[in-house]
Amino acid sequence: MTSWLHEERLHAVEDAVRATGAARILDLGCGDGDLLVRLAGNPRYDEIFGVDLCPDAIGRLRRRLNTCDVRVPKIGFRTGSMFDPAADMAGFDCAVLIETIEHVDPARLSALERALFHDMRPETVVITTPNAEFNTLLGVPAHRYRHPGHQFEWSRARFREWCARVGRFYGYKAMVTDIAGCHPDLGGASQMAVFHGTGTALPPDTG
Template identity: 60%
Template sequence: MTTWHHEERLAAVLDAVRERAARRVLDLGCGDGDLFVRLAAEPGIARLVGLDIDAPALDRLRARLAKDPPRVPDVAVRDASMIDPPPGLAGFDCAVLLETIEHIPPDRLSALERALFRTLRPARVVVTTPNAEFNPLLGVPAHRMRHPDHRFEWDRARFRRWSTRAAQAWGYAVRFRDVAGRHPALGGASQMAVFDRADPGPSIAANPNGR
């Protein structure tokens, strides 16, 4: 991925957070903080929490925050899994998963769904993930993925099926956009789904699929 692609992803996610006027934001899989430090500078955010299981990456993020103190008054970085999140994080205005789900084993995606849409249940969820259709334009051979730690890479149809089913199961509406490129046939380097909770309150909806 080029720096331009990465900046385009960051800008798209920030736009989605600002569009919601989110004041409480979760950065799930925050890593060493390319998105987190930008969110920490957003004047409209009052509480920001980042989760990741990569301790060295979190140390790098903490060092970045120490050099450039956040504008957000309540900032926390936790060594924790998004699949088994710590208590006290339910009902945030927005949760972001930036190029994160592709690092999760496919057989754990149902657990992620439950944690995200049932346990955390934010008003908005923003998910970006690589678009496998775009890989040839990046020089990625058909038998490989963009990063050795990726467990899968979905084309746009597969991502839309997963997102649409999850949205219907958990009481969200979802919309999609291409990110970092607009090839007429292959879309963008990444793809983004924005889920908005249908009910106005923090109550937990039943999952009709039992997943």
Template identity: 55%
Template sequence: MISWFHQQRLDAVHAAVMQSGATSVLDLGCGEGHLLTRLAEEPRIRRIVGIDLSRPALDRLRGRLDAAPHKTGAHIDLIHGSLVEVGLSFRNFDAALLVETVEHVRPEHLSAIERSVFGTMRPRLVVITTPNAEFNALLGVPRHRFRHPDHHFEWDRAMFGRWVGGVAARNGYDVVRHDIAGRHTVLGGASQMAVFTLRDANDPLPAMGQEVAG
């Protein structure tokens, strides 16, 4: 059973992937595969790779895929490991998804995530969702705490905007942000989503720290 808020996150990311026309997807931090199994049911999706640090979660996902009543036409690989350690073999995917993942990464390691996803993998679409700290008051979360003990940070919308804007500028992507998972007129949604689109796959990759005008 997943929460209404998480269902809304999955709906938003699923829609972004399908609107992009992607046929190959990297689900980075796939967990038990609530999103991966949905995408596997889409006839257009031909290849999916799920990567996660939790072996038990991947084992549960394998069980769900084996027990699925309708076998998918997609080729699916599940990999135990860190998304910063994957190599150029994942460079030619259409989309990479990080759903409620980056907040589990220590802030000092975010640059490694950026290099791995936007530099090495370099898909034409990247979708990232993360909790919106402004919404925490509506969830009864005290200001001195995060929603989950494994979170290393939770950004408000201004902080998230600065980070995704910098990532997009440094790596030649355009980015659009959305409030998702419920919407409060002042506080936004429970989560926030950034949809990155590669400007030109043939452009040379900017050096880290070099901003791209646009």
């Protein structure tokens, strides 16, 4: 992926997280910590925690944190799954998933929804995902995805539909915006949803 796009995403997410006023941040699918390292230098946050399936990525994150100016009192990270969250992954002020959901098998997406919005249930959730409509401007052939690990890529209408459905079911309200460009017809290269909990009751536990 082009570096300008990654930078635009990081800026958009960092701004969104700051705007929530959150003090405790959970970075799901944190990779080697591009967002986490940025947030770690900001003393406005009390805790930042990163989770990723890849132990090599977590190792790179650890090494990066050892060489940067960390101003957050509490930082943690582990190799782990979003689908079966540990108890200490619940109740954060804000959870972030940057270009993560498109790596999930569509058949398992409902399990991720439940783990995130029911089990972990942060006050705010920030999610970015590619905008499939923009692919042609990036030179991506119509029959391919941007990355071989992607299981799907959604149009803006499809992403908004998903956000609205998940929000209704789990008691969140989502605001969706284009990020990384703003083509008059195709939108941005990525799209971002910021979910805020509405305080409504959770759906019945069917697990």
